[in-house]
Amino acid sequence: MLMFEQPVRYVAQPPLGQLDDSTLLATARERAAYLADASKQLAGSLNPDRTLRRALHVTVPAVADWAQILLPTRTGVRYTAVRADEPDRFVSEEGVRPPLGDISGHGRILTTGRHELMHVLADGHVPEIVAATVPEGQLRDGLLGLRPADLLVLPLTARGTTFGTLTLARRAGRGFESEDVAVAVEITGRIAIALDTARVYAEQAHVAEVLAASLRAPELPDTPDLAIGARMRAAMHAAEIGGDFFDVFGEPGDWSVLLGDVAGKGAEAAILTGQARHTVRGAAYYDRRPAELLRVLNAALFAGADRAQPASRFLTALSARVTTSPDGSLSVRIASAGHPRPLVIRTSGVVEEVPVKGLLCGALRTARYTEVEQELAPGDMMLLFTDGVPDAIGSGGRFGLGRLSQLAAGYAGSGPHALAEAVDIAVAEYSGAGLAPTDDVAVLAFGGVRQ
Incomplete structure (x- = not known):
């Protein structure tokens, strides 16, 4: 159950003409304290649902015996209400979006942006204003149980747009005087800002999550004839995305493997990794030769480079x-665009560097890449890694290729999954437990599977 601080209770006062100066001063202080405390509670969350409940709690029972908020959804509107006698029971219902310009109810409030005050009689008839603002069912029953009552419908307006309504009801004898309406208008404005801020934040967070999901490393495909182990850690843990990337695609018997490292870190680098993967996959429909894929990638990066920031499109x-x-x-044919040389780990424990080199992608308009062929016997593995592995800094300086080769030799014959995991853990431990890496790290190992 959500627990809320109880705001300063605002009590309806008699008309101003019936109050002396000391009472007026006390009333003004009480209202100011209530608004300040309510604003504090409304600012306590950016979650839309929690903010909605806080908004209802700061109005009931402080300024009303019953309150309802109407907010737009993707398919219509949602009504949420609460009563003073059941402050932790929120009743919600979905509805159809009110047409703007409607002659009564929410449509008129949303169009005019002005509040309206009505009186709900005690007889069994359902007034038009109630029928137009409160849907049938538990919501309407909760309101009609207060009759006779005053009903105040206020617009929720933020950033120049009225996007919803707040409906307040008070029992007979506790009606809305003009000063009470002024307080309700003031708190409604603060509620509107809080709700709109939470809505915008939620939308931005959703967009960011969708984009981040598209930028994260893809799941490895099912490769029954190829054992693959891969690990990746971003330097910016909070973002879970970075400038290192890998991809594996193809079909049984013929697979393409890509691993790369974009200049920079964070979201900007991650966007480029997504573009690089898509570019290579698109080019592979026409020609899957490794050198040709790098040539196309280089041309695409150079064409899209920002000449004011020439290093922004390198990888x-x-x-x-x-x-x-x-x-x-x-049988492996491999080409390099300025990347650290991969290692071949033989079952005997011998570790060999693959003598492949080439110009990094995006530096020149045209670039030629050469391929090196490497044969792997059953049980042999090839290890691809980004420079975040050898360049990891620890108490002994750089992790280095020598330390990496020694580690890899110890995992000869263990399989790609164990090798990739061992390298990732070793680098993390070397650079300091609990410390963020200074660079993104990506490791991919593969070897054959007997069929």
């Missing part, structure tokens, strides 16, 4: 085409 990458055999051996 290094490895592109490989892997042909599998039933006995678990692999």
Whole structure:
């Protein structure tokens, strides 16, 4: 159950003409204290649902015996109400969006942006204003149970737009005097700002999450003839996205592997990683040769570069085409665009650098890349990694290729999953437990599977 601080209770006062100066001063202080406390509670959350409930709590029972908020949804509107005698029971119903310009009810309030005050009689007839503002069912029953009552419908307006309404009801004997209406108008304005802020924040968070999901590393495909292990950590943990990336696609017997590192970190770098993956996948429909894929990627990056920030479209990458055999051996053709050389880990424990090199992508309008062919016997593995691995800084300086090769040799024959995990853990421990890495880290290892 959500718990709320009880705001300063605002009590309806007799008309101003019946009050002396000391009472007027006390009343003004009480109202100011109530508005200040209500504003504090409204500012306590950016969650739309929690903000909605806080908004109802600061109005009931402080300024009303019953309150209802109408807010737009993707498909219509949602009504949410609460009564003073059941402050923790929120009743919600979905409805159709009121047409703007309607002659009564919410449509008129949304169109004019002005509040309206009505009196609900005690007989069994349902007044037109109630029928136009409160949907049938529990919401209307909760209101009609207060008859006779005053009904005050106020517009929720923020950033120049009226997007919803707040409806307040008071029992007979506690009606809305002009001063009470002024307080209700004031608190409604603050509620509107809080609700609109929470709505905008939620929309931005949703958009950011959708974009982040599209920028995260893709799930590895099902490769029954190719064992793959991959790990990736972003330097910016909160964003969970970074400038390192990998991708694997193709079909049994013929797989393409891509691993790269974009200049920079965070969201800007992650956007470029997504573009790089999509560019390579698109080019692969026409020609899957690793050198050709890097050539197309280079041309695309150079064409889209911001000449005012020439380093904003650079990346290094490895592109490989892997042909599998039933006995678990692999034939790998690989090309490099300025990326650290991959390692081959033989089952004997021997570790070899693959002698491949090339110009990083995005530096020149045209670039030529060469391929190196590497044969992997059954049980051999190839390890691809970004410079966040050898460049990791610890108490002994850089992690370095020597330390990486020694670690990889110890995992000869263990399989790509174990190797990738071991490298990732070793780098994290070396750079300091609990400390954020200074660079993104991506590791991908693969080896053949006997069929």
